[in-house]
Amino acid sequence: MSTTIDQSFVSEYASKVKQTYQQRGSKLRNTVRLQTGVEGSKCVFQKIGKGTAGKKTRHGNVPLMNLNHSSVSCTLSDWYAAEYVDKLDELKEKHDEKQVATDAGAWALGRKIDELLIDQLGSAENVIAEDASGLSKDKVLKAFGTLNANDVADDGHRFAVVGPHQWNELLNIQEFKSSDYVGPEYSWLQGTESRTWLGITWMFHTGLPLVDGARSCYIYHRNALGLAEGQDVKAFVDWVPEKAAHLVDHMLSAGACLIDPDGVIEIKCDDDAVIV
Numbered sequence: 672m673s674t675t676i677d678q679s680f681v682s683e684y685a686s687k688v689k690q691t692y693q694q695r696g697s698k699l700r701n702t703v704r705l706q707t708g709v710e711g712s713k714c715v716f717q718k719i720g721k722g723t724a725g726k727k728t729r730h731g732n733v734p735l736m737n738l739n740h741s742s743v744s745c746t747l748s749d750w751y752a753a754e755y756v757d758k759l760d761e762l763k764e765k766h767d768e769k770q771v772a773t774d775a776g777a778w779a780l781g782r783k784i785d786e787l788l789i790d791q792l793g794s795a796e797n798v799i800a801e802d803a804s805g806l807s808k809d810k811v812l813k814a815f816g817t818l819n820a821n822d823v824a825d826d827g828h829r830f831a832v833v834g835p836h837q838w839n840e841l842l843n844i845q846e847f848k849s850s851d852y853v854g855p856e857y858s859w860l861q862g863t864e865s866r867t868w869l870g871i872t873w874m875f876h877t878g879l880p881l882v883d884g885a886r887s888c889y890i891y892h893r894n895a896l897g898l899a900e901g902q903d904v905k906a907f908v909d910w911v912p913e914k915a916a917h918l919v920d921h922m923l924s925a926g927a928c929l930i931d932p933d934g935v936i937e938i939k940c941d942d943d944a945v946i947v
Contacts, residue, residue, distance in 0.1 A: 696781030714899035745928035775919035805944030895934025
């Protein structure tokens with residue numbers, strides 16, 4: 672057997688991880704304000720307030736908007752997902768053990784990205800109470816109205832993430848049920864269950880918080896959340912003699928932050944509500 676087979680194994684594996692993460696990783700990564708290639712342990716997202724127009728008298732000075740500038744700091748952390756792949760297992764197994772580990776590692780990092788973002792969504796100040804009911808049209812319209820009242824841009828960059836039970840409740844709303852599927856504008860959503868309604872792109876997610884039977888669902892604008900990545904997903908494969916196996920290590924450096932609380936609405940829903 673060639674003595675360079677380990678090098679071939681490493682390069683092939685690293686390529687697969689990158690592809691899998693991009694296609695089937697985090698659902699939320701592309702729905703927020705993203706900063707990649709961050710150097711250091713922190714990333715600062717800038718926030719600018721609203722501008723106001725004014726009149727100018729003849730020969731007078733033009734009025735200034737005096738835009739309010741602020742910033743939100745995001746701290747990056749390092750995340751790992753490792754697995755041993757026994758050298759002899761590759762000869763015994765009918766399935767591709769390398770591909771299994773590739774998918775598992777990529778999905779683990781994708782779930783971590785979503786977990787970081789959902790944690791930030793959970794700090795929303797605008798909360799619609801559960802009221803012993805599920806996700807109703809009234810709750811959705813109330814959240815929609817709150818975004819509009821907060822002057823959150825209705826520019827095609829509003830997103831909603833709900834639980835599986837709430838997704839089934841939405842499918843009982845005629846306007847939602849008859850909405851078109853997400854088109855080619857968001858290629859990363861192709862092949863997933865998603866719809867556009869009220870100018871909002873809707874998705875379901877199994878990782879939303881569930882407390883005392885109440886599921887937290889969220890509607891938010893892309894610019895309300897920030898995700899900073901110091902290093903995109905990487906895979907390294909090292910031979911461990913004591914294990915007679917390759918240690919496959921996936922790693923990612925990332926952090927999330929809430930930039931604009933006005934751009935996030937939390938809707939609490941009874942996760943056991945009867946779907947009529």
